[in-house]
Amino acid sequence: MNTFRLDAVRSNTFFANAFFETPRGFGAPSFFYFSYFFYEPLSSADALSVARQMRGRKFGEARILGTANRCRFGFPRVIVCAPLRDMSVPFPTSFWLTCPRLVRSLGEAESRGGVRELARWIELHAPREWISYNILHQRLRLALLSEPELRFLRRFRPGLLKGLRGGVGGLRFGAERQIHVKCLHLQAASWLALRRHPGAPWLAARAG
DSSP states (O other): OOEEEEEEEETTEEEEEEEEEOOSOSSSOOOEEEEEEEEEEOOHHHHHHHHHHTTTSOOOGGGEEEEEEEOTTSOEEEEEEOSEETTTEEOOOOEEEOOHHHHHHHHHHHHTTHHHHHHHHHHHHOHHHHHHHHHHHHHHHHHTSOHHHHHHHHHHOHHHHHHTOOSGGGOOOOSOOOOOOOOHHHHHHHHHHHTOOTTHHHHHHHHO
16 A cells, blocks of 8 residues: 645645555565644745844745745744756755754754764664654655646656655665664654654764
8 A cells, every 4th residue: 555645724824644565575564654734825924034033045936836844933943845947857855854943953963973873873773663753754755746747757758757756855765774864953843844863862862
């Protein structure tokens, strides 16, 4: 059973859920996994907040689909990004961390070798969950494409469509047992948007 759907359940909120079978061969039976996230289409107020948060960093507003997570003050903390721009430029990072405080604290952790530390933590505590999490990201990214985009890619740009089938941040994953992790900001954005992450305890301790 492999299904993914993206539905508008309210006029201003989108909902995604996924059921899929975990690949076999990882030392445990396959199982079904469920996750979800909500995001609100980008409002003018959120666009202004994100522009202020991202000042000094190159990031086009046209890439933003909406807000996936907010801080306690109501400002965007994580945004959802379109997987494709101009039908030709892939963008495999589905979630982008905008909160300046979190960007700073996680940047400091990353400068101290945090990416390797998180990879080791996941390898020890949640290797199966990491594979499942990457599959979820793959399905979610494809679900964010519109039907016309999917038809176009299948017919004219199959190689580009294949490039969007990576895991977290476009990460290639497969049967190898070694855990590969990219960028703590990316991991934290995914954790906050999806309300789960295989390395959530580690991320929570470093987010401050």
